[in-house]
Each structure stands twice: as structure tokens, then as C-alpha cells.
Amino acid sequence: MHTTFTPGDDAMHKWIQRSLYSAVLVSVAGVAMADDGFTLEGPPKIAMIYFDAKNDGGWTQAFDEARVKIEKELGQKIQFVEKVPESASAIKPAAERFISRGANIVIGTAFGYSDTFKELAEKYPRVAFLNGSGTTNGHNLESFYGRTYETHYLCGMAAGAASKTGKLGFVAANPFGVVNWTVNAYEMGAKQMNPNATTTVIYTGAWNDPVKERAAAMALIDQGADVIGQHVDTPTPQIVAQERGVYGTGHHRDLSQFAPDATICSAIWTWDKFLVPELKKIAAGNWKPAPYGAFMTIPEGGGDIAFGKVGLSEEAKAKIMAERQAIIDGKHIYAGPLVDREGKERVPAGSTLSDADLWKMDWYVPGVITQK
Template identity: 70%
Template sequence: MIRRVATCAALGLALAGQAQTASAAPFKPEGTPKVAMVLYGPRTDGGWSQAFEESRVRTEQALGIQIAVVEGIKESASAIRPAVELFIKRGYNVIIGTAFGYSDAFKELAEKYPKVAFLNGSGTTNGPNLESFYGRTYESHYLCGMAAGAVSKEGKLGFVAANPFGVVNWTINAYEMGARQINPKATTTAIYTGSWNDPVKERAAAEALAGQGIDVIGQHVDTPTPQIVAQEKGIHATGHHRDMKEFAPKASVCSLVWFWDRYLIPTIKKIGAGTWEPSPYGAFLSIKDGGPDIACCGADVPKEAADRVKAERQAIIDGKKVYGGPLADRDGKERVAAGATLSDADLWKMDWFVPGVVTQR
């Protein structure tokens, strides 16, 4: 999830080569790591912020440390700076942010406090003591699309999407591509809500999809509302951010799940050891690298299909590229040549769809 990415391409440019200041030597903190996390939303929001909170707890347990946390810090410098500077005043020297909208403020704070390490989930800014990080969410949605294709009776899938940005479009495309691994005739109809977190709009979109005869609903929005609607309608669904079967145990068959601790634990260890060298382009994490994984598969997914999902997951870990060529869009235009792989820059600015995707707004 990336909050209010009005210029989503900015993140793609940053990760694909926009000039940033690289560190000349590994970052060395003053003293042992004392870590704090700044949450965008409430730690019990059921989605994005709760996924960070759960990873915070796992990181504490793995490292034997305590990580202070403040929640509900919105994307404005007037909210971010006081919260972060209070932590720094109290001796915290590793600050973890959790929002795209923290990017500029974190850049300024990192420059002001060069002895403090800054990490920012879904950010765009980087520097000698600052690294933004995000995940290759399309890998997990590709796998969940396979599960969706396996439980769909008619091959008619739906997708409740937030905004028509590359970071969302790549999940929709991957979802359809995964579904067609199981059912070559599967289609995915996507409805954009125009918001990352709006249960009312998400319910309206999910109900509209169900009304069209769609029997599996995927999502790239924050709340579990699409899962809840699917269960109410007696159909299936796949989730985003966390294992959504918590909210719809009968409907949910697969979810993208963030395991931020897989990135945070080794990174904090490196910071403590004085060996951390933040990437000048940020960290763009695959499943193998500690990015988003899956919780799969629900009881209604046939064993043969579940085994195929597991095999494809392993193939991705072993190097398979979801966006490997040949690949054409739904208008027949070649987007990836045979033997090639879609670049990260092209991923971030994705504004096209694969065959089988129907978009509605």
C-alpha cells in the first residue's frame, strides 16, 4: 500500500535510478540500536498499520529488544516531525516510518540527524542514513489469483482496487495472470474506489461485483470489507495486507501478507553491527528478500491447485519473473518481449492491462 500516491511514478523513478546520495561508508550509529516505530494509522486497523504492528512485535521477540511505537501520525510534516524528534530526544537512534507521505519529512530529518538511522515503509526518499522499502506485491497477488481461479465456478473474478496507479495495476494484472494459470478463460473485473481506506465505497464495489455474477473478489484496499461482503454473498475472496480469514473464514482462500520483520530484523542487526549500507534507490523486496508473502490456501481450494500455488511460489523464490515475456496487453500491444523481463521503472508506471482484465470506475 502506498498512501495518496498522486504521483506514483515518483517512487518508480527513485527505485529505478533517480539520483540519490549514496553512503560512502557503512552507517555507524552512536551506541546500540534503540528503535521506535511511527505508525500511520491505529495499530488495530485490521490492515496496513496492524501488519506493521504485528511485525514490530515479531522483531522485538527475535532481537530481544523493545520497540517504542506511536500511532495515528498522519502524512503531514507538522505531525511527523514532533513525533520523531521526541523519540530522538529520548535517545532513539533507529526510526521506522510507515507511509509514503512521510518521505519528504524523513529526508529532512535524516539530514538534520545524521547519526540516526531512518527506515520508511513505502517511502520514496533515500540517503546515507535513510532507506525506503516496499514489496513486490504482484508476486503474492499472482499466487492468490491462482487460488481464486481454482475456486471460481464460472471463471468470473472481481477486484476492489483503490487508485489506478501502477502499484495497484500491477496487482490486478498479476491476479488475472495467476487465475489463467488455472483457468485460461478467467476474467477479472476491477472497480476503483478512489480511496485506500473507505469501507463504504469498498462495500458498494464488492456488492456491485457480486451482482454481476462474480464469485471471487480480490482486493488492494485497506479494510476487510470486500471479504466480509463475499462471505455475506456466499462467494469467495482473497485479501491484502494480512490474513483476511480472520474476518471472513468461509470466504477467504488466500491473502497477501506483509512480513516486514523479515526486512527489519536483518537490517537492524546490520545497523547495530555498523555494516548497514542503505541502497541509494531503496529496497524493493520480493518474497525471497522478505517482501510480502501469502497465507494460502483455504479449505475450498482443491489440493491439486494448492500444490500448484506452492510450486509457483517456490519457482518465484528460485527466480521466476511474473512479468517475464512474451507478454502483450489486452489491446494486443507487446509489452515484454520473449526472453525479457519488465523493468522496475516500467512496473511503477504501469497503466495498461493484460487480456482478461475489465476495468470500471
């Protein structure tokens, strides 16, 4: 997820209200959503707009690596442009330049593209638009994101298994629902391996700020954490973990690339697993985007895990993979009975947390300690 919001911004509340699971039923070019779906005029020609540099080490690089796989699967080259900020004045020219060259499928990669992509979709009703981590949807527009609480639950299990002290640290960006659900899931996974595990989280207030991430990781290690998790965009927490001789778990990509002696597990994106079949649906015609956006599980392309080469026994890996299979088979992480750290019931026995409640999650499970 990418945005420049800081905790307490009114924009954060706007974001929650406009989540993928808010009721977004739009019309395109004054015509209501057709029952027969959307069909391209001519063969598919795909372009991608990147939020950051393609080699940023995290979020954008995961999309670029998926692009290479998609090209191979579909047998065509995909145009792309890098470092397009979350501003309509930058997004529109980039998209329209591709469209003028014949692109009829445009893929975005940022939350902050949401409103502009909606405007573009209405202006160009014969072009299909997809947007990673977006919130707007329509007849020819679909936003998509993964259920990252699943993969962070599994990395939390790895952290709980690798920790000797039971004290885990977590460097996070902002206390939004999509971050809080990873923090909570991380602690819940850790408790599967060590019932006494705790997770102390520090929010940096930014998705990409290596200086703040370094300071947060150092502070957590100084407080006794011997495994550092993360939901920020750079590999800095993993690099600090390696420098300080502790373990870590990564986010976005396999961050053992940057810290091979520290990173035991990473929650990775597998965008190609979603985008390849979705692009094939668009090419086939009569495409019907999910009305509230695509919110994918592990088998649907919502992400997966990658083990590093250190810190975990084969027995621990087997337990984690067994839980991974259980999730694939339908296990829900946020199943009741579940209470928050104040003892308030959040999910009653026999129920699971709704998607709407996931997106607005503003509470923590027992064992999570929050700091600023």
C-alpha cells in the same frame, strides 16, 4: 501503500517520477555518501511511527505484528506511536520526540512520510531512518516495499481454481503502478488455473473507505463475480464476499480472520523477515542503504501468502505452492512475450519487465476489465 491522492492528481505523476527506482543520490549534512557506510553511535534503540491504529486490520496492523516479532528476535522493546498522518507537522514532532528520548533508529510506515523523513535524515545524520512504501533514500535513510505482484499472482491462481464461473472481481484503491501490477498479476495467475478467467476491477479512489469498498464488492458480485480480490486497506470486500456466499482473497494480512467462510488466500506482509536482518546490519555498523530503496522478493521479506480453510483442493494448493517455489527460485512474473489487452507488445520474448517500468505500469493484460 498509503496516500490520499485521487486518480488524475498531478501528485500521482510526481509519485511515479519519484518512485524507488528513480535516481535518488543525495548527500547528508553536506557530506557525500561515505564508502564505509553509516554507523550508529551507541547501541540500537528503535522507534516506529504508525500511519494508522495498530489494530486497523490491515496495513498498520501488519507492521505492528512485525514489531512484536522483531522485539523477540532482537531482544529489545520498540517504542511506537499510532495514527500519525502524512503531514510534516505531525511526523516531525513524533520522530523528534523519540530521538530526544535516545532513539537512533526510526521506522516509518507510509508513502506520505517520504519528504519529511528525508528532511529528518539530513537534520539527524547520526540517526538511521527506514520507511515502508517511501520513495526517498540517502546515507542514513532507506525506503522499502515488497514485490506484491508475486503474492497476488499466487492468490490469483487460488481465485482461478476456486471460481466456478471464471468471473473474478477486484476492489482496488487507485490506478497506480503498485496497484496495477497486482491486478495484472492476479489475472495472470488466475489464467494458470482457468485460461478463460477474467478479472473485473473497480477503483474506489481511496485506500481506506469501507463504504465505497462495500459498494464496489456488491456491484462486482451482482455482475457475476464469484471470487473477490482486493488491494485496499480494510477487510470489507472479504466481509461482503462472506455475506453474499462467494469466495475472496485478502491483502496485507490473513483476512480469513474476518471472513473465514470466504477468504481462500491472502497476500500478506512479512516485514520482520526484511527488518530483522536489516536492523542487524545497522547495528553492526558500516550500513549501506540500497541507493534506490529496497524492493524485496518473497524470500527477502517482500511478502507471502496465507491459505484460508475453504475453497481450495489440496491439488490446487500444491500447484500454487509449486509456483511459489518457482518464484523463490527466480521465476519472473512479467516475463516476455507479453502483450497488453490492446495487443501492444509490452515485454518481448526473452526479456523481463524492468523495475522502472513496473513502477509506472499504466496498462492491463488481456482479461482485465476496468470500471470506475
